Amino acid sequence: MEHYKLNNRNVSNISERVSTPQYNRENIKTGIVHVGVGGFHRAHQAMYLDQLLHDASNSNWGICGVALLHFDQKIYNTLKDQDGLYTLVVKELDGTLTKRVIGSITEYLYAPDSPKAVIEKMASPDVKIITLTITEGGYNLNEATGAFNLDNPQIIHDSKNAAAPVTIFGYLTQALKLRKETNSGPITILSCDNIEGNGDVAKKMLLSYVQFAEPELLDWINANVSFPNSMVDRITPATVPSDISHLAETSGIEDQWPVVCESFQQWVVEDNFIAGRPNLESVGVQFVTDVEPFEKMKLGLLNAGHSVIGILGGLMGYSTIDEAISNPAIATFLSIYLDNEVTPILHGLDGMDLPKYKKTLIERFSNIYIKDQIDRICSESSAKIPKFILPTVYEQLKSTGTINYAAFVIAAWAIYSLGLNEKNEAINIKDAQQDVLFEQALLAKNNPEVFLAQEAVFGNLSKSAVFCEAFTKAYKDIIAFGVEKCIVEMNSNFLIKK
Numbered sequence: 001m002e003h004y005k006l007n008n009r010n011v012s013n014i015s016e017r018v019s020t021p022q023y024n025r026e027n028i029k030t031g032i033v034h035v036g037v038g039g040f041h042r043a044h045q046a047m048y049l050d051q052l053l054h055d056a057s058n059s060n061w062g063i064c065g066v067a068l069l070h071f072d073q074k075i076y077n078t079l080k081d082q083d084g085l086y087t088l089v090v091k092e093l094d095g096t097l098t099k100r101v102i103g104s105i106t107e108y109l110y111a112p113d114s115p116k117a118v119i120e121k122m123a124s125p126d127v128k129i130i131t132l133t134i135t136e137g138g139y140n141l142n143e144a145t146g147a148f149n150l151d152n153p154q155i156i157h158d159s160k161n162a163a164a165p166v167t168i169f170g171y172l173t174q175a176l177k178l179r180k181e182t183n184s185g186p187i188t189i190l191s192c193d194n195i196e197g198n199g200d201v202a203k204k205m206l207l208s209y210v211q212f213a214e215p216e217l218l219d220w221i222n223a224n225v226s227f228p229n230s231m232v233d234r235i236t237p238a239t240v241p242s243d244i245s246h247l248a249e250t251s252g253i254e255d256q257w258p259v260v261c262e263s264f265q266q267w268v269v270e271d272n273f274i275a276g277r278p279n280l281e282s283v284g285v286q287f288v289t290d291v292e293p294f295e296k297m298k299l300g301l302l303n304a305g306h307s308v309i310g311i312l313g314g315l316m317g318y319s320t321i322d323e324a325i326s327n328p329a330i331a332t333f334l335s336i337y338l339d340n341e342v343t344p345i346l347h348g349l350d351g352m353d354l355p356k357y358k359k360t361l362i363e364r365f366s367n368i369y370i371k372d373q374i375d376r377i378c379s380e381s382s383a384k385i386p387k388f389i390l391p392t393v394y395e396q397l398k399s400t401g402t403i404n405y406a407a408f409v410i411a412a413w414a415i416y417s418l419g420l421n422e423k424n425e426a427i428n429i430k431d432a433q434q435d436v437l438f439e440q441a442l443l444a445k446n447n448p449e450v451f452l453a454q455e456a457v458f459g460n461l462s463k464s465a466v467f468c469e470a471f472t473k474a475y476k477d478i479i480a481f482g483v484e485k486c487i488v489e490m491n492s493n494f495l496i497k498k
């Protein structure tokens with residue numbers, strides 16, 4: 001089989017083997033600027049837009065992908081080499097692979113080399129929406145106070161270097177300022193990150209920065225920018241070398257960075273687009289007036305579920321989510337946690353079959369072909385836990401509901417943060433707060449509660465005697481007996497009482 005490098009020139013040869021964009025990419029105008037062109041964006045939003053662009057009436061909705069950080073240079077180079085094309089490999093539950101070349105990213109910019117081009121693109125009158133996947137930790141929020149963190153040196157940098165910012169807040173502010181000056185019209189900023197009220201958070205954080213750096217712009221933003229909330233979902237593990245070689249061997253496509261993902265996909269968006277939007281409902285996106293119930297459900301069940309399996313499984317020495325959940329003690333622990341601690345806080349989901357959602361979720365986690373890395377799931381836990389697990393804990397504490405399973409997971413995380421699993425192997429921790437976590441984890445060896453004193457992660461949770469007690473007990477039990485024994489016992493106690 002002849003091999004083809006993935007690019008515009010070869011795409012017609014490739015189309016004999018896998019599906020490729022059946023629209024003329026040269027005619028596509030950029031209507032969306034997306035910041036954060038990671039695997040998730042390419043498996044989710046860019047895929048929906050690719051489907052949409054097959055209808056010629058939507059040709060104004062191409063995507064310009066912005067690589068914001070130095071770290072993103074590789075994806076920029078890849079997109080540039082491949083004319084924005086990449087292969088999406090969907091792994092079905094039975095292991096079948098469905099491959100499709102995606103063409104919706106028609107422009108790409110690398111911000112560190114061309115800040116001006118990024119600002120101008122965001123300010124272009126053709127651009128009606130700026131979408132973001134900048135991660136849970138990307139919003140510069142101080143968990144302890146709920147306020148924008150003005151002490152961040154990068155934020156100070158941006159306030160003094162308007163023309164060459166480094167943070168999303170610097171870029172958005174300069175782009176909005178230029179839109180105002182050039183009369184380019186209103187615009188929507190759509191967060192696609194896993195944060196409850198992600199649009200509200202994006203708005204609050206941006207306005208705090210603007211208030212600090214360019215206060216005279218506030219009125220214009222309030223009148224001309226909308227920030228819809230949204231819930232996004234598709235499990236997208238990190239691409240591994242065998243995904244790349246397998247694509248080359250089976251389809252003859254030389255793609256430097258294909259994306260692999262599950263078949264499930266969901267996108268629920270608040271219909272609040274001040275400058276118009278594409279007809280995304282035609283490709284399965286749900287538009288609603290209130291996203292919050294969906295967002296709480298997804299974060300509380302899926303994302304928190306991931307963290308539960310990842311932290312317990314990682315400490316026990318598993319390396320993928322499917323392996324960990326194949327341990328019945330973990331699977332039972334997860335189900336009890338979801339039913340008993342998360343489900344009671346979910347409301348307003350009329351018409352949603354929650355038992356079915358949870359059943360599907362377990363099937364998704366158990367998919368042996370996805371091989372979602374526990375390293376990926378546990379990365380940046382210090383930003384994820386406050387968004388995925390703690391909101392549930394706070395609500396449960398308020399209504400005197402149970403929090404024992406959550407406290408157990410947080411205790412396991414304190415031990416995990418020491419960097420060794422129960423097989424005495426090193427854990428590959430990737431977390432912006434890694435050093436602080438390690439220091440606190442060391443101190444916690446003598447007095448477990450010290451771990452909870454990290455206000456930037458836990459807010460004032462350490463003031464809850466109920467939580468501290470459950471956490472300390474779990475910590476000591478894990479040290480004494482190991483995770484598996486503890487959870488087997490917890491599960492059986494729970495089931496007997498029931």
Ligand code: CS2
Binds near residue numbers: 306307
């Ligand atoms: C994961 C998410 O990062 C994580 O911890 O839970 O990336 C998850 O796979 C996606 O949100 C699925 O939609």
